[in-house]
Amino acid sequence: MAAGCFLLGLAAPAQDFDLVIANGRVMDPASNLDAARNVGIRGARIAAISAAPLRGRSTIDARGLIVAPGxxxxxxxxxxxxxxxxxxxxxxxxxxxxxxxxxxxxxxxxxxxxxxxxxxxxxxxxxxxxxxxxxxxxxxxxxxxxxxxxxxxxxxxxxxxxxxxxxxxxxxxxxxxxxxxxxxxxxxxxxxxxxxxxxxxxxxxxxxxxxxxxxxxxxxxxxxxxxxxxxxxxxxxxxxxxxxxxxxxxxxxxxxxxxxxxxxxxxxxxxxxxxxxxxxxxxxxxxxxxxxxxxxxxxxxxxxxxxxxxxxxxxxxxxxxxxxxxxxxxxxxxxxxxxxxxxxxxxxxxxxxxxxxxxxxxxxxxxxxxxxxxxxxxxxxxxxxxxxxxxxxxxGMKNLGRIAVGANADITVFDPARVTDRATFTNPAQYSEGIPYVVVNGVPVVRGGDVVEGVEPGHAVRRKP
Ligand SMILES: [Zn+2]
Known part of the structure; x- marks a missing residue:
């Protein structure tokens, strides 16, 4: 029984991820990674970055899009x-x-x-x-x-x-x-x-x-x-x-x-x-x-x-x-x-x-x-x-600003061909376009280009005194 559980842990069962951002072009300036990858998120953290498909309880299809650190x-x-x-x-x-x-x-x-x-x-x-x-x-x-x-x-x-x-x-x-x-x-x-x-x-x-x-x-x-x-x-x-x-x-x-x-x-x-x-x-x-x-x-x-x-x-x-x-x-x-x-x-x-x-x-x-x-x-x-x-x-925050295993799951998914600002000096309250998904601590706050209502996943960023 114990051995079985151990093997199961190693094999990372399909349901293991809460959210998967699939098929995107992951660009991570910290590591210079620029490649098609699937990103698996568990809780508020990035748990896997994989060329092989991952499956989770919920999936964002990022085909044709850039997946970047938030x-x-x-x-x-x-x-x-x-x-x-x-x-x-x-x-x-x-x-x-x-x-x-x-x-x-x-x-x-x-x-x-x-x-x-x-x-x-x-x-x-x-x-x-x-x-x-x-x-x-x-x-x-x-x-x-x-x-x-x-x-x-x-x-x-x-x-x-x-x-x-x-x-x-x-x-x-x-x-x-x-x-x-x-x-x-x-x-x-x-x-x-x-x-x-x-x-x-x-x-x-x-x-x-x-x-x-x-x-x-x-x-x-x-x-x-x-x-x-x-x-x-x-x-x-x-x-x-x-x-x-x-x-x-x-x-x-x-x-x-x-x-x-x-x-x-x-x-x-x-x-x-x-x-x-x-x-x-x-x-x-x-x-x-x-x-x-x-x-x-x-x-x-x-x-x-x-x-x-x-x-x-x-x-x-x-x-x-x-x-x-x-x-x-x-x-x-x-x-x-x-x-x-x-x-x-x-x-x-x-x-x-x-x-x-x-x-x-x-x-x-x-x-x-x-x-x-x-x-x-x-x-x-x-x-x-x-x-x-x-x-x-x-x-001095090593858990922020990175697509890396263990980093906070703060992720921005955008279309490099369409991303554009719309706010102007006469009408500044206009949302940017071409950013269909934004994830904060593993929770989508923008989905399909719209703000998700009723979620408040933002964390306080503090320095340890
Ligand atoms: Zn100033």
Whole structure:
């Protein structure tokens, strides 16, 4: 009897898999596997990858389709049910709020645990901690108390204590939006790098300065490189194109050089020629036109209505606050970043009742459709690498971003001939197309191109403190 069971175990009976993704072309950038394979899933894990047929209780036929690790978005501000649906339809299985981060961390995770379509997580945020300590009335971004003056020494200690507590509660690193609190001293920022180094984690940073006019994008990056060198912290520079603009090639050269000399510096970009942020934030203090590379009111587009701004509407909406698209990034700079093997893909997405930037809904399909298929700016495998194993490695998560036995069964199945984004600046709430199946922890969340209703398989992604 015992021997029989043993043999049965070895033979892996047909019913052994809960779900099989059959006949697809499996592309796994971590192993460089690119071949017809069947993927067997048991529970929330990948249990087999086989050239021979597998049978399970349920099967997805992926003939003619690519089977890839689910995409990991390191920069997703929108962390609501609405946002998660758009992420899933864009192939994203893990959406993380790493730039602004959250505080308090434990409550944020508790609000989503067991209730999320896709995996979620966040850094311990310097901005929300500073806003709490300095009594700022802003919601996502500071607009008064946290920007009016430098923090006092006791305030700095309180801010640091809140950020440290977030790390104790499992946050994925430290989020830093220095540009939103330009009066934060160099030392206040350095202390956060020191904390990250102590905890062997990374800071995710929107750097202090942007654009070509000094102190600009190069100065902003050099602060981060100096702090990383001085403390040993890892650093991830968010949306390198929208902060660096025409200085992007210089800044990529600096990052490449720093990496060559042993610093752990990484970066990301989204595939659009406009950014978006709150018009009431410090980004739009006097001098914004120069810091954004010499743009004008007409290059700003109010998200609520899609209208282009004038001096008059700028003044009115700035008092009111709200999201504005900033058309400032040259197309050749976007393309350069997409093609650079060092630059990960991340969306910086947020949708609020259908309003926002198209990147929230379309980033991943846009890279695969426009920059891979149409423009040949990079290969499909390179694009997938920037969406899967690179962000997983940044997080230090060996169970994410891979089609491998034992890895989490987060899988995106798409049609390379059809995958495309549909979200636009005037109608951002449009699902991507050509992504018929998305699986999160072994559970299909997109099936036949539609979001599956009533499933909440997303896990909290935490760092072990
Ligand atoms: Zn940012």
């Amino acid at each position: 995409f990991i978005d390191l920069h997703q501000h929108g962390q609501t049910e609405e946002n998660y649906r758009f992420k899933a339809r864009d192939g994203v299985t893990t959406a993380l709020e790493m730039e602004v981060g959250v505080s308090p961390v434990a409550a944020w995770y508790a609000a989503r645990e067991g209730k999320s379509l896709i995996n979620f997580g966040a850094t311990s945020g310097h901005l929300p901690a500073r806003m709490a300590v300095m009594h700022d009335s802003g919601t996502l971004l500071p607009r008064d108390g946290a920007i009016e003056r430098p923090a006092t020494a006791p305030e700095q200690r309180q801010i640091l204590a809140l950020v440290r507590r977030g790390l104790d509660e499992g946050a994925l690193g430290i989020g830093l939006g220095i540009a939103y609190v330009p009066l934060a001293s160099r030392e206040e920022i350095l202390q956060l790098f020191r904390l990250a180094a102590e905890r062997h984690t990374a800071v995710y940073v929107h750097m202090r300065n942007s654009g070509p006019v000094e102190p600009g994008a190069v100065d902003g990056l050099q602060e981060l490189i100096a702090n990383a060198a001085a403390t040993g912290a890892s650093v991830h520079v968010v949306h390198i194109t929208s902060v660096s603009l025409r200085e992007t090639p210089v800044n990529l050269a600096i990052i490449r050089g720093a990496r060559k000399r042993g610093l752990d510096v990484t970066t990301e970009a989204y595939p659009y020629t406009a950014g978006m942020t709150d018009l009431s934030s410090e980004i739009f203090r006097p001098g914004w036109q120069q810091r954004q590379g010499g743009i004008s009111y007409h290059d700003l587009q109010w998200a609520a209505t899609g209208e282009r701004l004038t001096a008059e509407t700028f003044a009115r909406y700035r008092k009111q606050g709200g999201m504005v698209a900033v058309h400032s990034i040259p197309e050749d700079i976007v393309r350069l970043a997409m093609a650079d093997p060092m630059v990960m893909i991340a969306s910086d997405g947020i949708l609020d009742h259908g309003k926002g930037h198209p990147r929230a809904a379309g980033t991943y399909a846009r890279v695969l459709g426009r920059y891979v298929r149409e423009e040949h700016a990079l290969t499909l495998m390179e694009a997938l690498r920037k969406m899967t194993v690179m962000p997983a490695d940044r997080l």
